[in-house]
Amino acid sequence: MKTSVIGYPRIGAARELKFWTEAYFKGQLTEPELKENARLLRRTHWKRLQEAGIELIPSHDFSFYDGMLDTAVLLGAVPSRYRELGQGELATYFAMARGYQGAQGDVRALSMRKWFNTNYHYIVPELTDDLTLALSGSKPFDDFLEAQAEGVLTKPVVIGPFTFLKLSTFKGSKKPEDYTSELIEAYAQLLSRFGEIGAEWLQLDEPSLVTDLTESDLALFTKLYSSLLSRKGSVKVLLQTYFGDIRDGYTEVVSLPFDGIGLDFVEGKETAALVKKHGFPRSKVLFAGVVNGKNIWRNDYSHTLQVLSSLREAADQIVISTSCSLLHVPYTVQAEPQLEEDARRLLAFADEKLQELSELRVLGEDADHSQNPLLLANVRLHQEKKNKTKDRVQARVRDLSPGDFTRSPSFEERSKVQKKHLQLPLLPTTTIGSFPQTREVKLNRSRWKKGELTTEQYQANLRAMIADCIRQQERLGLDVLVHGEYERNDMVEYFGENLSGFLFTKQAWVQSYGTRCVKPPILYADIERTARISVDISAYAQSLTEKPVKGMLTGPVTILNWSFPREDISTREIALQIALAIRDEVLDLEAAGLRMIQVDEAALKEKLPLRKSDWHEDYLDWAIPAFRLVHSGVKPETQIHTHMCYSEFQEMLASIDAMDADVISFEASRSHLAIVDAIQDNGFRTAVGPGVYDIHSPRIPSQEEIVSTLQSMLEKIAPDKCWVNPDCGLKTRNPEEVEQSLTVLVQAAKQVRAELH
Structure with missing residues (x-):
């Protein structure tokens, strides 16, 4: 052989x-x-x-x-638009991947x-x-x-x-x-x-x-x-x-x-x-x-x-x-000497x-x-594999009933309550969650982890950054704010670090796209939340403004799909364990005064079986209920958001609608708003925020560009169901790009809003 x-x-x-x-x-x-x-x-x-x-x-x-x-x-x-830039072979290659904006032209990425x-x-x-x-x-x-x-x-x-x-x-x-x-x-x-x-x-x-x-x-x-x-x-x-x-x-x-x-x-x-x-x-x-x-x-x-x-x-x-x-896997276990030998x-x-x-x-x-x-x-x-189960976690999953997966009242009734409660304008503007992970942000976190900062010093720095982020968003005129996620290294790893049952690596990087790498946690044992994770930070951010601040969480399916899973229990069992942990966090955020909670399911499509005959039994029949379990216990006036990106969702829109969120933001700019046609064709009931510009490219959109995008969207989406937001989180962009892009986004939304009136 x-x-x-x-x-x-x-x-x-x-x-x-x-x-x-x-x-x-x-x-x-x-x-x-x-x-x-x-x-x-x-x-x-x-x-x-x-x-x-x-x-x-x-x-x-x-x-x-x-x-x-x-x-x-x-x-x-x-394509000719890249050749016409007149750049060298490698520069043209990267223009196709990332877009280009400079002296030789302005083109979007593929x-x-x-x-x-x-x-x-x-x-x-x-x-x-x-x-x-x-x-x-x-x-x-x-x-x-x-x-x-x-x-x-x-x-x-x-x-x-x-x-x-x-x-x-x-x-x-x-x-x-x-x-x-x-x-x-x-x-x-x-x-x-x-x-x-x-x-x-x-x-x-x-x-x-x-x-x-x-x-x-x-x-x-x-x-x-x-x-x-x-x-x-x-x-x-x-x-x-x-x-x-x-x-x-x-x-x-x-x-x-x-x-x-x-x-x-x-x-x-x-x-x-x-x-x-x-x-x-x-x-x-x-x-x-x-x-x-x-x-x-x-x-x-x-x-x-x-x-x-x-x-x-x-x-x-x-x-x-x-x-x-x-x-799709890291280089070597030898780079992880800190892990226990077992x-x-x-x-x-x-x-x-x-x-x-x-x-x-x-x-x-x-x-x-x-x-x-x-x-x-x-x-x-x-x-010799050790027992990785916890009786109380498994009992909690076992005791779930159909009512635990259903939110009441109905979507239509909740929409009316939320409209009255939140008093948002048409085409509300927001971001997906994260703001730039600057050197200052990373240094604050790394120095704390190394013991160079006390927890009190770290938290004080964090609060100062959050306060600046809230002030910036208010100055820009955004309608719904976020706290910036400066405490988070990664949207999955951060939550995994605050839940029991995960292993974490130091060098186990895996390429996600281009120069973007992730370090997936390892699902090692039964999962449960042992303490509040994001509640105090989110409540602090909300205390700084009269505008609604979204509590930001990662959903159970994404945490599962962006981790290396166990092989000794079913994926359904793992997903429901994580969902119960995130549900506890959702209810605590609501109790702390958060009126909006975003539970990101960026990776919902990722593990969807490649054959349609396997979609429901092998995936959707537990993935959609896992998300519903997360938010089914909140009050009618609490608005639940979710976010999904970089997949073709058109064929599974009915299942996405069945997640029973109140607002869903989608990646749309790189796919040329293809999702918008599908939303119209499927009679999608959930309010939507198709991304109006691509955050994975350094180019700055023009106001005219976003206005045109919004006008196209509104031909197929009712104005009272349309949100205005970027494609994804802003953590990979620099502060200047974010400032310029969000300024354009807000002004474009105001222009189109005025035209509707």
């Missing part, structure tokens, strides 16, 4: 790439310096995989921002969406009628040759043509099938070039195969690859899938002349059954994704060896692989998963592995 890795983390073990890239944005690092640093980082990664004994090492899985964006540039899918069922965000390629797709770059070849010069023969990785078309947007009359001949030619040239420079394998990632496919989808896939594979030459082509199974096209896929096919045996519910029922071609190599690329618990070797044993009946050649790219030995980050692959290969080649020390040690590890 051999071992393979689909992809490896690229941000650097200490987030080096993030800091280098941000220094480049600020003009503190030159382009050659950035590229040289990146080269050294890639070399470190290749050598690490080589030393771990991985035979099929990926290249071109590295990116300065995003792999889909890299593929778009590779294929020449650069849309950004969640990558299947993960918290990673990809840049959406934009295909226009005037665009001709053709092989236009050399990055995959450069990376391969770079590794080759370091003595590492890699397996180049490129996103496949089918997934590229499925995830692109089409700005014109052309449809996906109109680009097939161009894509076939481009990918054929890709294969030819790799053959010339000595590549043995080319991995083409096609995760779109695990989604619901129509007959036309399968026809498109077959057309692309029937032609492409007839021209593959000497290079072996690995079709790599992940995040699920390929039940809609298994027989069609395995009948095509791929040299290898990668299947997911972790998230693929039906993968094993498909192989058993239909077999697997003896002439092909089966890349078996048996090591979880998304979660961080040690692999259960006994179970995995059973899977591999059953596969031997179907496949002659098996490569042991990760279930998906290791992009916890550390249960964890496997990227480097530990490399070790697991190598050990599974050894065990798989051992005809009588039952007494192999590697297996015996793994068995003992799983047998």
Whole structure:
């Protein structure tokens, strides 16, 4: 057996790439310096995989921002507005990712969406009628040759043509099938070039195969690859899938002349059954994704060896692989010496998963592995797991009744009460919650954690920052205020730190998008709230103003989806435990005088099953009730807000409406207000705040731009149900950008409000 890795983390073990890239944005690092640093980082990664004994090492899985964006540039899918800036290749690339506003023009960034069922965000390629797709770059070849010069023969990785078309947007009359001949030619040239420079394998990632496919989808896939594979030459082509199974096209896929096919045996519910029922071609190599690329618990070797044993009946050649790219997990547990040993030995980050692959290969080649020390040690590890349950928490979940998930009175009655109670103008203006995490903010928190500040000093500094934030919002003229969230490092980690049952890391960073990294907490035991979390700070902020201040919380589904979950109890059980903890906080915020409480569910869509047939039973039937449980006990006059971002919500709007919130804010600017059409088409009852400008870009919107956006929104949303807000929280922006953007937002809202009167 051999071992393979689909992809490896690229941000650097200490987030080096993030800091280098941000220094480049600020003009503190030159382009050659950035590229040289990146080269050294890639070399470190290749050598690490080589030393771990991985035979099929990926290249071109590295990116300065995003792999889909890299593929778009590779294929020449650069919209004219970016080319017309007249910038260099890298600057144009970053303009597509982040937008650009300067001497050479003013362009918005391309849309950004969640990558299947993960918290990673990809840049959406934009295909226009005037665009001709053709092989236009050399990055995959450069990376391969770079590794080759370091003595590492890699397996180049490129996103496949089918997934590229499925995830692109089409700005014109052309449809996906109109680009097939161009894509076939481009990918054929890709294969030819790799053959010339000595590549043995080319991995083409096609995760779109695990989604619901129509007959036309399968026809498109077959057309692309029937032609492409007839021209593959000497290079072996690995079709790599992940995040699920390929039940809609298994027989069609395995009948095509791929040299290898990668299947997911972790998230693929039906993968094993498909192989058993239909077999697997003896002439092909089966890349078996048996090591979880998304979660961080040690692999259960006994179970995995059973899977591999059953596969031997179907496949002659098996490569042991990760279930998906290791992009979705941190680098190494070795960077977390502060964790207790009982916890550390249960964890496997990227480097530990490399070790697991190598050990599974050894065990798989051992005809009588039952007494192999590697297996015996793994068995003992799983047998010795400590009890992580709490009777009182489980009893509280067990005692829930249907009434605990229903708020009264009805939405319509509450709306009337809240309108009278809050006395807000039409088109009320607000923000999503966070304000810039400046150096001063971060220093206050870090010095307190290091013991350089007393708790009293830390709290005094915090209150001064909150007071400044409230004054700024009042001066700007916002209608509903927030306290700025200066006490929070991350919207999930902060709440996890204040609930029992979580483990926290210091260096376990995972890329979310571009230079944005998160440090997901680890759900380790039963969850409960042992003390008030945000109540005192929120009450203090409200005491500073007559305007309503939103209490800011993270919802149970987002806390679950943005953490590494337990595997010993159901996700439903975990979600309800967290929901009860957040419910306690909601009720205490209300008792402290907060008239509005925002419970963010930014990640609601994230773990929605990729197949609609699994939506309700596997997810929505517990996710929506978990949110309702959080707020079902509040008074009619208390207004419940929530926020969601960077996903396509149109198909699940009925379920979102069933969350029974009073106001929902959505990301909308990068998706060109697509959500607004769906809101109108679905008769959405909840008041909405589609984001009017993109906070993930440094560009400042103009008043005319936001006025036009609001006018478009009001063609489809009633004025008394429309809120005005940015796309997301402002923590990543600098104070000057926030001041300018919010000034424009408020003035635009006032202008449109006056026009309505």
